[in-house]
Amino acid sequence: MKKTSADVLPVEGVYGDEPLLAVDDLHVEFRTRAGIVRAVNGVSYTVNPGETLAVLGESGSGKSVTAQAIMGILDMPPAHIPHGEIRFKGTDLLKLSEEARTQVRGQRIAMIFQDALSALNPVFTVGWQISEMFRVHRGMSKADAMKKAVELMDRVRIPAARQRVNDYPHQFSGGMRQRIMIAMSIALDPEVLIADEPTTALDVTVQAQIMDLLADLQRESQMGLILITHDLGVVADVADKIAVMYAGRIVERASVHDIYRAPAHPYTKGLLESIPRVDLKGQDLYAIKGLPPNLLELPTGCAFHPRCPYRQDNCVTDVPPLYQISGTRGSACHYWREVLDGER
Amino acid sequence: MNEATGQSGHTSALAEAPTPGGLPKAKSGRPASLWSDAWADLRRKPIFLISCGIIAVLVLMAMWPSLFSSVDPFNARTCELATARQLPSAGHPFGRDNLGCDLYARTIYGAANSLVIGISTTIFAALIGGLLGLVAGFFGGATDTVASRVTEIFFAIPSILGALLIGSTFRDSGLGIWLVVISLTVLGWPMTFRIMRAAVITAKSQDFVVAARALGAGPGRIMFRHLLPNALAPVIVVATINLGGFIAAEAALSYLGVGVQPPEISWGLMIADAQRRFLEAPLPLIFPAVFLSITVLAFIMLGDAVRDALDPKLR
Numbered sequence: 001m002k003k004t005s006a007d008v009l010p011v012e013g014v015y016g017d018e019p020l021l022a023v024d025d026l027h028v029e030f031r032t033r034a035g036i037v038r039a040v041n042g043v044s045y046t047v048n049p050g051e052t053l054a055v056l057g058e059s060g061s062g063k064s065v066t067a068q069a070i071m072g073i074l075d076m077p078p079a080h081i082p083h084g085e086i087r088f089k090g091t092d093l094l095k096l097s098e099e100a101r102t103q104v105r106g107q108r109i110a111m112i113f114q115d116a117l118s119a120l121n122p123v124f125t126v127g128w129q130i131s132e133m134f135r136v137h138r139g140m141s142k143a144d145a146m147k148k149a150v151e152l153m154d155r156v157r158i159p160a161a162r163q164r165v166n167d168y169p170h171q172f173s174g175g176m177r178q179r180i181m182i183a184m185s186i187a188l189d190p191e192v193l194i195a196d197e198p199t200t201a202l203d204v205t206v207q208a209q210i211m212d213l214l215a216d217l218q219r220e221s222q223m224g225l226i227l228i229t230h231d232l233g234v235v236a237d238v239a240d241k242i243a244v245m246y247a248g249r250i251v252e253r254a255s256v257h258d259i260y261r262a263p264a265h266p267y268t269k270g271l272l273e274s275i276p277r278v279d280l281k282g283q284d285l286y287a288i289k290g291l292p293p294n295l296l297e298l299p300t301g302c303a304f305h306p307r308c309p310y311r312q313d314n315c316v317t318d319v320p321p322l323y324q325i326s327g328t329r330g331s332a333c334h335y336w337r338e339v340l341d342g343e344r
Numbered sequence: 345m346n347e348a349t350g351q352s353g354h355t356s357a358l359a360e361a362p363t364p365g366g367l368p369k370a371k372s373g374r375p376a377s378l379w380s381d382a383w384a385d386l387r388r389k390p391i392f393l394i395s396c397g398i399i400a401v402l403v404l405m406a407m408w409p410s411l412f413s414s415v416d417p418f419n420a421r422t423c424e425l426a427t428a429r430q431l432p433s434a435g436h437p438f439g440r441d442n443l444g445c446d447l448y449a450r451t452i453y454g455a456a457n458s459l460v461i462g463i464s465t466t467i468f469a470a471l472i473g474g475l476l477g478l479v480a481g482f483f484g485g486a487t488d489t490v491a492s493r494v495t496e497i498f499f500a501i502p503s504i505l506g507a508l509l510i511g512s513t514f515r516d517s518g519l520g521i522w523l524v525v526i527s528l529t530v531l532g533w534p535m536t537f538r539i540m541r542a543a544v545i546t547a548k549s550q551d552f553v554v555a556a557r558a559l560g561a562g563p564g565r566i567m568f569r570h571l572l573p574n575a576l577a578p579v580i581v582v583a584t585i586n587l588g589g590f591i592a593a594e595a596a597l598s599y600l601g602v603g604v605q606p607p608e609i610s611w612g613l614m615i616a617d618a619q620r621r622f623l624e625a626p627l628p629l630i631f632p633a634v635f636l637s638i639t640v641l642a643f644i645m646l647g648d649a650v651r652d653a654l655d656p657k658l659r
Contacts, residue, residue, distance in 0.1 A: 071558045099562075106560025113558075118551035123573045132569075137560060184559060 019046035026084030047224035054235035057245035110190035116177035120169035127165030133187035175206035247303035264331035382653040392649035398642035406456040415449035462591035473533035477540025511602030543575030584647025588640035
């Protein structure tokens with residue numbers, strides 16, 4: 001067999017007790033003229049093979065920036081990573097050279113984006129773009145790479161893949177485009193796949209199909225999947241564990257089951273209550289009061305305190321650590337017991 | 345689970361297979377590229393065919409002028425001062441110019457210099473400006489600043505003055521028409537630079553470039569595979585339109601006496617010669633001017649057709 005570039009990847013190192021991917025106390029800030037925007041303030045999470053981690057949070061919570069830091073596609077400057085580690089199989093990606101990181105991108109860790117139309121190059125056919133992955137990284141001939149592209153399009157369940165391989169991205173529907181994006185991202189069998197709001201731009205029926213597809217692909221290949229979303233409904237069936245982010249911090253970490261049964265952070269609780277429910281038809285939809293925090297001037301203490309129904313005096317002054325509730329479950333709320341018990 | 349999987353595949357086929365854009369299935373089976381699709385599109389365009397026809401005739405004229413005219417205008421014996429400004433007659437369809445030379449032959453032979461100067465200047469200006477613009481737009485920062493300032497210096501030179509200066513300074517260099525090419529290139533590349541840089545900056549901020557990076561494309565690949573093809577269309581359009589402009593500029597320079605030098609023949613020179621007696625004999629000016637206009641127009645029409653074909657979204 002031809003020696004492929006995957007064999008000579010720079011990421012080696014100890015990989016025993018280490019998780020597949022570990023983000024450890026990551027800080028990301030953007031130095032702008034208006035001041036320092038602290039987008040990520042000490043985020044830690046891990047993903048293991050075959051595991052799905054859902055990162056949940058509203059716009060500006062830092063969930064996408066964390067993902068971009070993992071991929072190394074942040075524009076630096078203005079972005080800076082003053083502190084933290086991103087370990088892939090025990091190797092800190094932040095310490096690798098740019099060439100080494102390019103080797104990791106796409107081959108070991110891949111990413112799919114929210115809007116597949118703008119994420120696909122408009123001037124090349126989808127077949128060309130998928131097969132490019134094989135030509136560039138695996139040194140395949142054009143014909144072989146094209147064959148693999150058709151196979152991949154079949155694998156992501158694009159009907160009549162053979163006929164459509166020479167169509168341009170704009171000739172596909174939204175759901176089909178996202179499938180093409182997924183095909184490109186899994187082309188080189190990455191070990192970690194980051195899906196940044198993969199279904200946000202799609203309508204509800206197609207959302208479910210894309211989530212099914214991701215779940216199936218993950219089962220087949222045992223990838224670690226990081227699913228970034230602001231939609232609690234999307235993650236319920238697919239995710240194993242959830243990290244809820246607010247103002248660049250993880251405020252709650254739990255298994256899917258625990259979080260739906262009893263959230264331990266007022267923000268998670270608010271998110272769950274703001275999902276429309278059939279049995280509450282006709283009533284006003286709950287909304288978390290107030291606005292997301294200004295990242296230039298984060299509130300003192302707990303960043304959520306201006307919007308929190310459980311607020312006490314010490315919330316304004318003391319930053320809550322991620323209290324351990326049980327096992328891997330944690331909540332960054334001084335009053336997690338009250339939240340968990342449903343007292344208000 | 346398998347059943348559910350099968351089902352979701354099935355519903356997706358039902359829900360999404362008949363996309364409106366999926367109609368042109370006839371062209372499947374061959375590796376379609378941007379360029380081959382653009383070509384398929386162009387072949388059916390009357391504007392493209394007409395402009396290509398005109399340009400083809402012009403190229404023939406430039407390469408084998410003797411096909412069109414049996415008179416050799418470089419042979420002084422074909423000119424007779426006594427017949428100066430003669431009106432069209434048998435054997436001399438355009439009449440004769442101020443020196444009694446055959447106007448038709450001179451007009452035909454003038455195509456070569458116009459086309460060579462126009463095409464070479466366009467190629468050089470597009471290469472220099474395009475490459476610099478790609479690099480400046482992609483790397484940004486200090487690279488961009490330096491390149492942009494240098495471009496502005498060149499932009500600040502009034503083009504006719506600059507070309508006059510270069511043309512008269514190096515008049516004796518023996519470069520002939522290539523001196524015109526050089527001076528027009530020196531003054532013409534900043535336009536391509538600006539357009540390429542702007543197009544690259546626009547393309548760079550688009551998601552597919554970030555996505556390409558996220559899927560492991562290196563800087564070279566991003567520049568030449570993702571940015572260049574997406575930024576090329578405006579450059580090609582401007583280059584083709586500029587080609588007409590360069591041909592016109594050559595005429596202007598020749599008219600002013602720093603372009604093509606006699607005994608070479610060029611439309612600009614012919615216009616300059618004819619202008620002095622225009623009121624009594626308008627034809628020696630009108631014929632080269634009409635040829636010049638048609639040539640410039642043909643390239644502008646070509647540029648327009650190519651732009652439409654290169655933008656998949658317009659199809």
